[in-house]
Amino acid sequence: MEKKELKPRLLRKGLWKPEEDLILKKYVETHGEGNWATVSQKSGLMRGGKSCRLRWKNYLRPNIKRGRMSDEEKDLIIRLHKLLGNRWSLIAGRLPGRTDNEVKNFWNTHLNKKGSRAKPTNINRNNKNKLHQLPPSHPIDGESLANTSGGPEVDGREEDITFTSPRVEAAKSFNYGPKSPLLPTNDASFFYDDETFIPILDSFVLFGTYGSNGEGP
DNA sequence: AAACACGTCAACCGCTTGCTG
DNA sequence: CCAGCAAGCGGTTGACGTGTT
Numbered sequence: 001m002e003k004k005e006l007k008p009r010l011l012r013k014g015l016w017k018p019e020e021d022l023i024l025k026k027y028v029e030t031h032g033e034g035n036w037a038t039v040s041q042k043s044g045l046m047r048g049g050k051s052c053r054l055r056w057k058n059y060l061r062p063n064i065k066r067g068r069m070s071d072e073e074k075d076l077i078i079r080l081h082k083l084l085g086n087r088w089s090l091i092a093g094r095l096p097g098r099t100d101n102e103v104k105n106f107w108n109t110h111l112n113k114k115g116s117r118a119k120p121t122n123i124n125r126n127n128k129n130k131l132h133q134l135p136p137s138h139p140i141d142g143e144s145l146a147n148t149s150g151g152p153e154v155d156g157r158e159e160d161i162t163f164t165s166p167r168v169e170a171a172k173s174f175n176y177g178p179k180s181p182l183l184p185t186n187d188a189s190f191f192y193d194d195e196t197f198i199p200i201l202d203s204f205v206l207f208g209t210y211g212s213n214g215e216g217p
Numbered sequence: 218a219a220a221c222a223c224g225t226c227a228a229c230c231g232c233t234t235g236c237t238g
Numbered sequence: 239c240c241a242g243c244a245a246g247c248g249g250t251t252g253a254c255g256t257g258t259t
Contacts (some may be wrong), residue, residue, distance in 0.1 A: 007239085013228080013229075014227090014228075014229095014253085015227070015228075015253080016228085016253095022236085035243095035244085035246090036243085036244075036245075037244065048229095049244080049245090050229080050230090050245085050246095051228075051229080053244095053246085054227090054228070054229085055227090057246095058227080058228090061229085078255070086248065087247085087248085088247075089246075089247060089248085090249065100225075100246095100247075100248080101226085101228085101248095102226085104248075104249085105225075105226050105234085106225095106226095108225095108226095108249095109224065109225055109226075110225095113249085177231085214250085
């Protein structure tokens with residue numbers, strides 16, 4: 001598949017330059033998302049389609065929220081990870097403005113080290129100890145769970161976020177948007193019983209993933 | 218001030234999934 | 239039904255920044 005992109009053309013790798021960002025952004029604005037494989041030809045970018053897609057999705061897309069995770073986001077990630085495991089895209093889909101890559105990185109750097117690892121994966125990196133050896137037992141440290149009530153509302157950052165991703169739209173149409181029990185609400189009583197939710201969420205997630213509005217098979 | 222260790226995060230890679238002809 | 243392709247996903251890598259000695 002994408003092996004085609006590896007054909008011995010002079011595809012650039014590594015960090016994106018601002019001018020490359022600009023080109024990609026303009027390209028997507030005029031042509032829309034999709035057809036990533038042809039982006040390099042059409043835009044003149046010496047980047048693979050995969051690279052372009054990732055760059056757009058993670059950084060150039062509108063409504064991307066950068067910066068530190070709020071306590072609520074952190075808490076939500078912990079909880080969702082407990083329920084969903086390493087399904088970063090699903091988790092990110094419930095954090096408006098956050099990308100799966102960001103959530104994944106955040107988990108691996110900030111949360112993972114605290115002693116949480118729902119599914120111990122092959123973390124035998126022999127060089128640096130980036131992934132920390134963790135007791136597989138309890139994925140969540142009690143401290144984070146304790147402050148579930150949400151506290152003050154994410155300093156108003158949520159308000160200008162618009163849901164534009166197809167997945168989020170699908171989720172919304174499935175009544176799965178900000179009113180979802182998995183997302184904090186305005187009343188500071190955001191709380192649910194994880195265990196109770198697991199079976200529900202499982203089918204929920206499946207449904208949401210495949211879509212209930214014609215998105216699925 | 219320099220060298221080293223560690224943490225963070227952007228980007229790549231390989232695999233899987235879904236769509237189309 | 240099957241093959242080929244595009245897109246998506248999660249794991250991993252490596253560059254860079256920052257802290258420590």
